[in-house]
Amino acid sequence: xxxxNEQLHAARAAAQVIAAMGSEAKRALIHAMAQALADxxxxxxxxxxxxxxxxNEAKQNxxxxxxxxxxxxxxxxxxxxxxQIAELPxxxxxxxxxxxxxxxxxxxxxxxPLGVVAMIYEARPNVTADAASLCLMAGNAVVLRGGSEALxxxxxxxxxxxxxxxxxxxxxxxxxxxxxxxxxxxxELVQAQGLIDLVIPRGGEGLIRFVTDNAxxxxxxxxxxxxxxxxxxxxxxxxxxxxLIDGKTTRPAVCNALETMLVHRDIAATFIPNAVxxxxxxxxxxxxxxxxxxxxxxxxxxxxSDFGAEFLDRILAVRVVDxxxxxxAHIQQHGSDHTEVIATRDADAAERFIHxxxxxxxxxxxxxxxxxxxxxxxxxxxxxxTSRVHAYGPMGLAALTIERWVVRGEGQVRHG
Amino acid sequence: xxxxNEQLHAARAAAQVIAAMGSEAKRALIHAMAQALADxxxxxxxxxxxxxxxxNEAKQNxxxxxxxxxxxxxxxxxxxxxxQIAELPxxxxxxxxxxxxxxxxxxxxxxxPLGVVAMIYEARPNVTADAASLCLMAGNAVVLRGGSEALxxxxxxxxxxxxxxxxxxxxxxxxxxxxxxxxxxxxELVQAQGLIDLVIPRGGEGLIRFVTDNAxxxxxxxxxxxxxxxxxxxxxxxxxxxxLIDGKTTRPAVCNALETMLVHRDIAATFIPNAVxxxxxxxxxxxxxxxxxxxxxxxxxxxxSDFGAEFLDRILAVRVVDxxxxxxAHIQQHGSDHTEVIATRDADAAERFIHxxxxxxxxxxxxxxxxxxxxxxxxxxxxxxTSRVHAYGPMGLAALTIERWVVRGEGQVRHG
Numbered sequence: 001x002x003x004x005n006e007q008l009h010a011a012r013a014a015a016q017v018i019a020a021m022g023s024e025a026k027r028a029l030i031h032a033m034a035q036a037l038a039d040x041x042x043x044x045x046x047x048x049x050x051x052x053x054x055x056n057e058a059k060q061n062x063x064x065x066x067x068x069x070x071x072x073x074x075x076x077x078x079x080x081x082x083x084q085i086a087e088l089p090x091x092x093x094x095x096x097x098x099x100x101x102x103x104x105x106x107x108x109x110x111x112x113p114l115g116v117v118a119m120i121y122e123a124r125p126n127v128t129a130d131a132a133s134l135c136l137m138a139g140n141a142v143v144l145r146g147g148s149e150a151l152x153x154x155x156x157x158x159x160x161x162x163x164x165x166x167x168x169x170x171x172x173x174x175x176x177x178x179x180x181x182x183x184x185x186x187x188e189l190v191q192a193q194g195l196i197d198l199v200i201p202r203g204g205e206g207l208i209r210f211v212t213d214n215a216x217x218x219x220x221x222x223x224x225x226x227x228x229x230x231x232x233x234x235x236x237x238x239x240x241x242x243x244l245i246d247g248k249t250t251r252p253a254v255c256n257a258l259e260t261m262l263v264h265r266d267i268a269a270t271f272i273p274n275a276v277x278x279x280x281x282x283x284x285x286x287x288x289x290x291x292x293x294x295x296x297x298x299x300x301x302x303x304x305s306d307f308g309a310e311f312l313d314r315i316l317a318v319r320v321v322d323x324x325x326x327x328x329a330h331i332q333q334h335g336s337d338h339t340e341v342i343a344t345r346d347a348d349a350a351e352r353f354i355h356x357x358x359x360x361x362x363x364x365x366x367x368x369x370x371x372x373x374x375x376x377x378x379x380x381x382x383x384x385x386t387s388r389v390h391a392y393g394p395m396g397l398a399a400l401t402i403e404r405w406v407v408r409g410e411g412q413v414r415h416g
Numbered sequence: 417x418x419x420x421n422e423q424l425h426a427a428r429a430a431a432q433v434i435a436a437m438g439s440e441a442k443r444a445l446i447h448a449m450a451q452a453l454a455d456x457x458x459x460x461x462x463x464x465x466x467x468x469x470x471x472n473e474a475k476q477n478x479x480x481x482x483x484x485x486x487x488x489x490x491x492x493x494x495x496x497x498x499x500q501i502a503e504l505p506x507x508x509x510x511x512x513x514x515x516x517x518x519x520x521x522x523x524x525x526x527x528x529p530l531g532v533v534a535m536i537y538e539a540r541p542n543v544t545a546d547a548a549s550l551c552l553m554a555g556n557a558v559v560l561r562g563g564s565e566a567l568x569x570x571x572x573x574x575x576x577x578x579x580x581x582x583x584x585x586x587x588x589x590x591x592x593x594x595x596x597x598x599x600x601x602x603x604e605l606v607q608a609q610g611l612i613d614l615v616i617p618r619g620g621e622g623l624i625r626f627v628t629d630n631a632x633x634x635x636x637x638x639x640x641x642x643x644x645x646x647x648x649x650x651x652x653x654x655x656x657x658x659x660l661i662d663g664k665t666t667r668p669a670v671c672n673a674l675e676t677m678l679v680h681r682d683i684a685a686t687f688i689p690n691a692v693x694x695x696x697x698x699x700x701x702x703x704x705x706x707x708x709x710x711x712x713x714x715x716x717x718x719x720x721s722d723f724g725a726e727f728l729d730r731i732l733a734v735r736v737v738d739x740x741x742x743x744x745a746h747i748q749q750h751g752s753d754h755t756e757v758i759a760t761r762d763a764d765a766a767e768r769f770i771h772x773x774x775x776x777x778x779x780x781x782x783x784x785x786x787x788x789x790x791x792x793x794x795x796x797x798x799x800x801x802t803s804r805v806h807a808y809g810p811m812g813l814a815a816l817t818i819e820r821w822v823v824r825g826e827g828q829v830r831h832g
Contacts, residue, residue, distance in 0.1 A: 016748075019774070099793055105782055107792050112774055114804045193628070197804050212609070212632055218805040219634075239827040246829035332432075354822055358435070358528055366521055366825030375830070376523050376821060377515055388530045388613050388818040389634040390806040402804040405792060406770055409782030411655040413662035414791070 004180070004188050008143065008195040010173035011116050015141035018174050019113045023090035025168070030086035030133050032164040034079045037129060040160035041075055047156035048125065055149050063253065067123040068150055078126045081380065085133045088379040091398040092139045106408045111401040113139030115197035118189055119382075120145045120211060122203035125153035131200075132161060132175050134382045138400035141174045143196065145189060147203075148181035155179065183210070190215040198390075198400075200383050220395070221387040224310040225255030225338035227368040230327040230353065232344035233266035237274070239365060240343035244275055246367040247341065249282045253312045255384060256339055256371040260307055260317040262327045265291070268320045272296055275318075284314045291320035308334035324349055328356035335359060337386045339371035339393075360386060360393030420596070420604050424559065424611040426589035427532050431557035434590050435529045439506035441584070446502035446549050448580040450495045453545060456576035457491055463572035464541065471565050479669065483539040484566055494542045497796065501549045504795040507814040508555045522824040527817040529555030531613035534605055535798075536561045536627060538619035541569035547616075548577060548591050550798045554816035557590045559612065561605060563619075564597035571595065599626070606631040614806075614816075616799050636811070637803040640726040641671030641754035643784040646743040646769065648760035649682035653690070655781060656759035660691055662783040663757065665698045669728045671800060672755055672787040676723055676733040678743045681707070684736045688712055691734075700730045707736035724750035740765055744772035751775060753802045755787035755809075776802060776809030 021029070037044065048070040055065050097109040117140045119131040128144055135142035146154040158177040165172055178185055190199050190211050199219045201211040212219055229247055231240045247258035263271055272295045276286050286292075287306045288299035299318070306317040307330070321327045331340055339361040342353040350364045361371045371394065373381025378396025385391045391399040437445070453460065464486040471481050513525040533556045535547040544560055551558035562570040574593040581588055594601055606615050606627050615635045617627040628635055645663055647656045663674035679687055688711045692702050702708075703722045704715035715734065722733040723746070737743045747756055755777040758769040766780045777787045787810065789797025794812025801807045807815040 020771070101791070101793060105786060112804075115774065216628055218803060236827070242827055242829050246831055250831040350824075355436070358531065359820070361821040361823065363823045364825065365827055366823050367829040369830040370521060370823060370825075370828070371821075375517070376823070377517060387634060388528075392818045393821045402808045404775070405777040405787075405809045407777065407779040407782050407786060407792070408766075409780065409786075411652070411658055411781055412786070413658050413783040414785040415662055415666040 004178070004185060005192075007173070007176050007178070008116070008192050010171070011141045011143050011176045012195055014171040014174035015113070015115050017171055018136060018141055019092075019139045021139070023092070026090065026137055026139070027086045029164065029168045029170060030082055030137055032168060033129070033133055033161050034082035034086070036160040036164040037075065037082065037157065038079050040156065041072070044075065044153065044156040044160065045070060045072070047152040050152045051150055060149065064123050064149070068125065068153070070125060070153060074126065078129050081130055082133045085137050085380050088137065088397055090137070091401045096403050103412050104410065105412055108406045109403040110406050111398065112404050113401055116141045116143060116195060117400060118143040118145065118196045118199045120186055120189070120199060120201045120203070120207065122147040122207060123150055125150045125157060127202065128154045128157045128177070129161065130380070131382060134380055134397060135400060136174065138397045140400055141176070143176045143178065143189065145178040145186060151179065151181060186210065187214045190217060190219070193217055202383055218390070220383060220385045220390060222255075222384050223386055224336050225257070225384070226259045226308055226310050226334065226336040227256060227339045227341070227371070228260045228262060228331050228335060229258050229341045229343065229368065230262045230324070230331075231264060231267060231271055232324060232342055232346060232349050233264040234346040234349065235267060235343035236345055237267070237271055240271065241275060241278060243341060243343055243365070243367050245278060245282065246369055248279065248284055248316050249314070250369060252314050256368050257312070258316065258341075258368055259309060259311055260319070260334070262319050262321050262330055264324070264327070265320050265322055268292070269295055272318065272320075279316060282314075284316055287315060287317050289319040292318045295320070310336070324352055325356075328353065331357055331359070338384070339363065339368045341366065341368050358388075360384070420594070420601060421608075423589070423592050423594070424532070424608050426587070427557045427559050427592045428611055430587040430590035431529070431532050433587055434552060434557055435508075435555045437555070439508070442506065442553055442555070443502045445580065445584045445586060446498055446553055448584060449545070449549055449577050450498035450502070452576040452580040453491065453498065453573065454495050456572065457488070460491065460569065460572040460576065461486060461488070463568040466568045467566055476565065480539050480565070484541065484569070486541060486569060490542065494545050497546055498549045501553055501796050504553065504813055506553070507817045512819050519828050520826065521828055524822045525819040526822050527814065528820050529817055532557045532559060532611060533816060534559040534561065534612045534615045536602055536605070536615060536617045536619070536623065538563040538623060539566055541566045541573060543618065544570045544573045544593070545577065546796070547798060550796055550813060551816060552590065554813045556816055557592070559592045559594065559605065561594040561602060567595065567597060602626065603630045606633060606635070609633055618799055634806070636799060636801045636806060638671075638800050639802055640752045641673070641800070642675045642724055642726050642750065642752040643672060643755045643757070643787070644676045644678060644747050644751060645674050645757045645759065645784065646678045646740070646747075647680060647683060647687055648740060648758060648762060648765050649680040650762040650765065651683060651687075651759035652761055653683070653687055656687065657691060657694060659757060659759055659781070659783050661694060661698065662785055664695065664700055664732050665730070666785060668730050672784050673728070674732065674757075674784055675725060675727055676735070676750070678735050678737050678746055679708075680740070680743070681736050681738055684708070685711055688734065688736075695732060698730075700732055703731060703733050705735040708734045711736070726752070740768055741772075744769065747773055747775070754800070755779065755784045757782065757784050774804075776800070
């Protein structure tokens, strides 16, 4: 307890140092961090091999081992990502609003860092470098608690990054890696009121639920991505098929992949057979409602639980709907507020779809796979929020800051 | 349990109705709510008298009874506030960002309502009407849980407001008053994940801590306002004195009142005696550090606990500091991140003060009493956040919405 508490106090103190750094100093720091990773490549890959060997011995599943594994090209990608983050516009100091009040006061809203941001995540060791650089670029100290299976990789990455911090006169505590893998430490971390300003959990639903249930500091939640494609009666079938194939098959395991397709009954008889043939050719299992089955008998009958499921795999649930309102109602009931897509040539239908849904991202005639901070223009992404507080959808650097008020006067008082 | 759960499901359903209302329909609704309060004046004042009598019998303290009491002029003020809220700019639908990506996608960020907002508060029955109208104007359903001492007042106010909702075809559940005064209901309310999008507690530190410690849904915290005035060496003494008197004496019990004054040592010998004489004439007790005491022996010696205390009374802690950095360090250590003021004629000192502090509101040569949603141009205020997430400082209608993403394309895919 004391140990974590001391670490968090040191992080809080370091946050003041980072917050006071100018944009150019931060850019130089992040570039130096990228270089330190490149220079430390051998040590990092050796440490990672140790984690991967242990995971293999423990017979972890292949997906976890894949997320855990670093190799020269993946490490190059991390280095490139850091160099890109170093060149993003600095949100700190941005004046988002400015006005003069009738009494002569000048009122501004100006972005400042959040303070200390905690990231709690699982197997991917690249998060250690990505998240650290995003938090630091936005002027925050960062506390990282990665998964036990990636401990040696994370230690090696943090050692390299600490070298860059030291060379730039930044206290090591600005990037604090929690190495105690006991889950109790997560509980203490998320209850550290006054020391942690925001917790961002990234990982499975179990981790996110544990954090939410125990937290006494603010948490940005990202439960899951159950993304829907609605093929409207007026859709261009070729366009809809393109969105379907891109959304379902290019990376089925990510949160912006499609999980369910809803098809307007007026287009179902022609669209569904084409779609099923294409999907099957790409190894996707289609689980259809009774109407889908009636149109194309070869599909697997869907259970009710298939609607709303995050398969993260080459499986797609398909349902025929009577109209757009039924599509909207289906998504409201089964969706996860992440990303929904409509394929349509009817502008009114598009507006109805947008306004009927409260998901974080709504797309008209575009692939769900664009629901990503980089693709939407944020430059990088620290997470995707599905709770409608602070940030909603992909979160970039600005989501790691907050607007505060700066007021300038000439002696104004309220009851003069 | 079931009962509250059913109420919250009804509120969630009603939120969709409110969210779909246009600005003009919402304005008409809020004006009708104001009129309903005016029409229901007799019933509301009778119910309030019953609460006040009970509070008197229970020997509640005078401050609580004053907050509880309504009279014709206070009710008129509530009616006027609602009519003003009805005319505020509608944040829903506001496009806060719009750009075309290199691939031709049009990416916008558009404000939508949060969904269901819960307010948990104590004695003031006017919050029932204020908070309800702000939440509804921003397109949200509202769940209100007022203090048991105001139950009859709140029931009478809610009855009047429900009449207006019904007349406008809005389900009553859009304004849900929780009448079960058992504190267990608060626990259930703040753990209702998926049903409540944001909880705003307003009241004493005990209530806010209970909510924070038990919440599994997002909470906006407002712990306390320990506001500081720093009188710099270069301050105009007359201006600094005006800010001091306004900040300390016009409404000492509110959160934007001054609690501590820090005085630069170079101006202390002349400024402090004048200030103490003026404060004493206005009934303010001054508790000074040893240096303050050395300058003006009549002041009460301050304990260490006086610095950081929220007196909410005619008491001021005073400390002499060596320089602006010591003032900043003092505020960082003892402040509550609410509002800090510098009196100075030195532009560099002003910038140093602004950048050295991370409080929600920093004022240069202006009274702390302007730290208020209305005074800062928000039109109205639902609360003041001292946590650096979602909103920081005074919160208006926009803080009851969230920006989501709307993306329009022509069939773009990521891996075409």
